[in-house]
Amino acid sequence: MKVEERGEGDAVIKVESFDDLWKLSLLVRPGYVLVGRTTRQLKLRDEGGDVRDKRRISLSLAIQVERVEFQPFTDSMRFLGKILGVEKGMEWAAQRGEHQSVSVGVGDEVEIRKDGPFDPVERKLMSGKESPEANAIVLSIDMSSAALAALWTYGVEKITELRAKREEEDAHLDEFFSEVGSILLSELQKRKLNEVIVTGPSVVLDEFKRSVESRGQFKSVRFNHLVSSYGGEEGLELLRDNPGFGAYSSKLRVARERELIKEVFDRLSKGKGVAVGVEAVAESAKQGMVDVLLLSARLLKDPPENLMQLVDDVERNGGTVEIISEEGGAELQGLGGVAAILRW
Numbered sequence: 001m002k003v004e005e006r007g008e009g010d011a012v013i014k015v016e017s018f019d020d021l022w023k024l025s026l027l028v029r030p031g032y033v034l035v036g037r038t039t040r041q042l043k044l045r046d047e048g049g050d051v052r053d054k055r056r057i058s059l060s061l062a063i064q065v066e067r068v069e070f071q072p073f074t075d076s077m078r079f080l081g082k083i084l085g086v087e088k089g090m091e092w093a094a095q096r097g098e099h100q101s102v103s104v105g106v107g108d109e110v111e112i113r114k115d116g117p118f119d120p121v122e123r124k125l126m127s128g129k130e131s132p133e134a135n136a137i138v139l140s141i142d143m144s145s146a147a148l149a150a151l152w153t154y155g156v157e158k159i160t161e162l163r164a165k166r167e168e169e170d171a172h173l174d175e176f177f178s179e180v181g182s183i184l185l186s187e188l189q190k191r192k193l194n195e196v197i198v199t200g201p202s203v204v205l206d207e208f209k210r211s212v213e214s215r216g217q218f219k220s221v222r223f224n225h226l227v228s229s230y231g232g233e234e235g236l237e238l239l240r241d242n243p244g245f246g247a248y249s250s251k252l253r254v255a256r257e258r259e260l261i262k263e264v265f266d267r268l269s270k271g272k273g274v275a276v277g278v279e280a281v282a283e284s285a286k287q288g289m290v291d292v293l294l295l296s297a298r299l300l301k302d303p304p305e306n307l308m309q310l311v312d313d314v315e316r317n318g319g320t321v322e323i324i325s326e327e328g329g330a331e332l333q334g335l336g337g338v339a340a341i342l343r344w
Helices: 018-027 120-126 166-170 173-191 202-213 232-241 243-270 278-286 307-316 330-334
Strands: 002-007 010-014 033-045 051-069 076-086 099-105 109-113 136-141 145-151 156-163 195-200 222-227 274-276 290-296 320-324 338-342
Touching: 018 076, 018 099, 018 120, 033 076, 033 099, 051 099, 120 307, 120 320, 136 173, 136 202, 136 232, 145 173, 145 232, 156 173, 156 232, 173 202, 195 202, 195 232, 195 243, 202 222, 222 243, 243 274, 243 290, 243 320, 243 330, 243 338, 274 278, 278 290, 278 307, 278 338, 290 307, 290 330, 307 320, 307 338
Parallel strands: 136 195, 195 222, 290 320
Antiparallel strands: 002 010, 010 109, 033 051, 033 109, 051 076, 076 099, 136 145, 145 156, 274 338, 290 338
């Protein structure tokens, strides 16, 4: 996430990864103003008032956000609200007070405005420090094409696509698999990963498995196979609806969160080195005792009044703040949405 602040409570944000979309969904709350590009459908009518044509136009709008819609592993998220301002020269295409949605995807740039300065949690979300490296490489393959992608916490980002030559489709499949394997190995080494999800028709998965097993460089790589009707770019699109992929990506996504939450409950069972609930954690934070602060993402949508001071105290005393996703933080929510691993 790239952030340029333009004043108090005013920032331009460029979304650089799928994980940035998730952070943006937590950052922008109802009542905030969001400025971004969108499209509107115009109906062209004849003299009798009948619609003779429909046309979509692109323009920049400012909306006062009423609702945020975010679904992991989709290309974009949507902000919905009332129009407050329209791009100069395009006032004829939209009216203030009308409802409009603005979709934001990876690579897009938006401006957000709020009353007053950004609070400590908002600044943490905008800092960019939470964007992890990709968790795994996804390979979607069939006998004629292959697509590689990086699996992020909340999305799949395409890396490259390869096409087999016609003769390779028939008689030289091993040559195609060798080329794919070399590119796959290069991406794994570059990103320091050892997890691969391979998806495609079952017969192709079996052949590719035999191909890579003959190469010693893949001995430390864990392959996870998901059968699909198609490979290549189309196979990547089908991943979203594959139950096996959902279970696998969920496991990766919440692995670190589960470790932190497990430590909280281990310490609770021993009765030391932990604090739970806003009030208890806030008191520990004032004394500089908090090493790791765990915050439920759900809590950030309607934060209690003293939460921002708590976060400020933790970071000022050298502690770290971990924002736990709703999927990984059900147990944390049961503790009031806040817990802390203490230094003593």
